Amino acid sequence: MRLARCCSALLLTAFAFAAQAKMVHRPVDWTLDGTHFHSVLVYDDATSAKRPGLVMVPNWFGVNDDAVRKAESIAGKDYVILLTDMYGADAHPQPGNADQAQAAVKPLYAHRALMRRRVNEALAQLKAQAKNAPIDTAKLAAIGFCFGGAVVLDLARSGADVAAVASFHGDLSTDDPSLAKHIKARVLAMNGADDSWTMKDADTFMAEMRQDPADWQFVVLGHAVHCFTEVGENEPGCKYDAKAAARSYRLMHQWLASAFAGTP
DSSP: OHHHHHHHHHHHHHHHHHHHOOEEEEEEEEEETTEEEEEEEEEETTOOOOEEEEEEEOOTTOSSHHHHHHHHHHHTTTOEEEEOOSSOGGGOSOOOSHHHHHHHHHHHHHOHHHHHHHHHHHHHHHHHGGGTSOEEEEEEEEEEETHHHHHHHHHHHTTOOOSEEEEESOOOOOSOGGGGGGOOSEEEEEEETTOTTTGGGHHHHHHHHTTOSSOEEEEEETTOOBTTTOTTOEETTEEOOHHHHHHHHHHHHHHHHHHHHTOO
């Protein structure tokens, strides 16, 4: 009976601890070139163990509830994620429809140097959070979706000191192919075979990446179109694909783990 009471007490303690543990959503704000940015740090506080830090750039709808849920799902107990605002305070609330999103991304696609400057500042802000969050600053990477994929590829092209980047159904184009020779990160790009928006640049992207002195991989997912990780998307050219999403996430985890371990 005493043993049963002891076990019950331990179980109650464990349940109480589990109830207290939660996904943290911490606002991270900064100003760059006179523009104010509002991002969110996402991680599980169930453990204080240090873990890799990821800059995560969402699709062109920016930092919204869907992006936060995706960041939670990816972070788990594995990563601390800085869900990154690329638009600035003037774009808040974040774009609510495709026309607004297109207007938001247009200035950054037109000025890729500005895009690179903003995402590099996000990386600096992620590093700065290590004093208050369980981030292993020796293990930093970036992931991005759609527009965000283009952003993290540009982070790599800028020569940023990150272990890896992973782009999901991202724009593969660049304003300067010669930047690829500055890449330090291991680059993983994953695109749908039937993605008419991005695959038109596949050959030029691979030609560019052949200059990359680091490891790179371009994965084409059969039958997938654009937006294959975006839950709820169901348009002919922009559609969620559970199989492709699961495969791409597995590839991402493997890619990051090997990059952080320094193994092939």
